[in-house]
Each structure stands twice: as C-alpha cells, then as structure tokens.
Amino acid sequence: DVKVTQSSRYLVKRTGEKVFLECVQDMDHENMFWYRQDPGLGLRLIYFSYDVKMKEKGDIPEGYSVSREKKERFSLILESASTNQTSMYLCASSPPVGFGNEQYFGPGTRLTVT
C-alpha cells in the first residue's frame, strides 16, 4: 500500500511566523503535490514537483514556497504566515506522469493562523 504521511495533523501558528509542513511518501514516486482545501472550493494546487530539486507553481502559489531535497520528501513553506492561510493542507504523490495515473493523498494538516 502507498503511504503518504504528513508531519502534523493540527497546527496553530501566529501571524508572521515561518511555517514548515512536511510530507513523506514511501513508494518512490516521482511526482509530489501540495494542495489546500477550503469549503466549497475543493482542492486547489499550490505547488508540485516532478523530480528532486524541481518545482512548478500550481494555481495559487502566492505566499508559499516548497523544497524537495530528497525524492521521498516534499516540504511546503509559509514564509510569513497570514490569517488567510488558515486551511487544510493536503500532500499527494503519484508515479511518473501517465494518462489516468491517480494521486495518493496524505491525511492532511489543519493549519490555523491566529
């Protein structure tokens, strides 16, 4: 079974703090993704990576950055957290790009910025 784990289930941070969200997958997948999930909006792609040290902006990258130093680990960084970044963050991984490949999701990190 593919396993995608995220470092925290719940996180509370203050405005202006630097926040790190970690994601690890154990299936040697090339592709990894970060989404945020908000009610009524579904999931929106923040960043994705198709290889170590490679990254691509998704649909809503503003205010975020990412790091992928090892194949199994993909980190999302909030340089200076703001209240509008309060959300559920989901990490996913998938095999090399192919038509119909599914993504495997972690359990999510619910981040609250106060």
Next chain:
Amino acid sequence: AQSVTQLDSHVSVSEGTPVLLRCNYSSSYSPSLFWYVQHPNKGLQLLLKYTSAATLVKGINGFEAEFKKSETSFHLTKPSAHMSDAAEYFCVVRIQAAGNKLTFGGGTRVLVKP
C-alpha cells in the same frame, strides 16, 4: 482551461436508497475523470476513474459512474446507500495536454439518515 462543477454541495439520503452525485466538466480535450471520497479526518481515497476505455466505470464499495461525452457529465451512483457512505465526494478532471494537473470540483457532502 478545464473546469469541474459538482451540482450539489449537499445530498441527504436514507440508508438503503439510491445515491446520485452529479458532476459536469468542461474541457477542449479528452479528459481522464476521477471520483475521490474523503471521510472525516481522513485523506482522499480514489473511488473510481475513467481513462477512455469503457464509459461505465465500476469502483469500490458498490459505486459506479458513467462518462457521457455528449452531456460532458460523469455522475456517480450507488444503488443502496450505507451509513459508511457519509463523507465528502470530489469529482476530478485531468487533461494530459494541460500537464496532467488535476482540477477538483467543489465537493458534495453526503449525509445518510438511518
């Protein structure tokens, strides 16, 4: 650009009755289509996927979906709802020509009454 519309944000059914979750997509290209389910405090799990083979797709837990190109729809159905089906469901489209990124619908929350 592709988009996905889930026509109902909430659906309430009685246990043992049919479930219908409606999804329409827009795309200039042939899509892959997915349905994911998210149970409370859990990550997303793939229910089923359409990748240009049979238009009627069977998934896990008794769910199925039919791809109708003429109607640009991919509705999800189950003949008899179970209490464990209470969850949020996401319709998702992937377009190979658009870099294989996933676009999510806004989600449908299903309530199952005893």
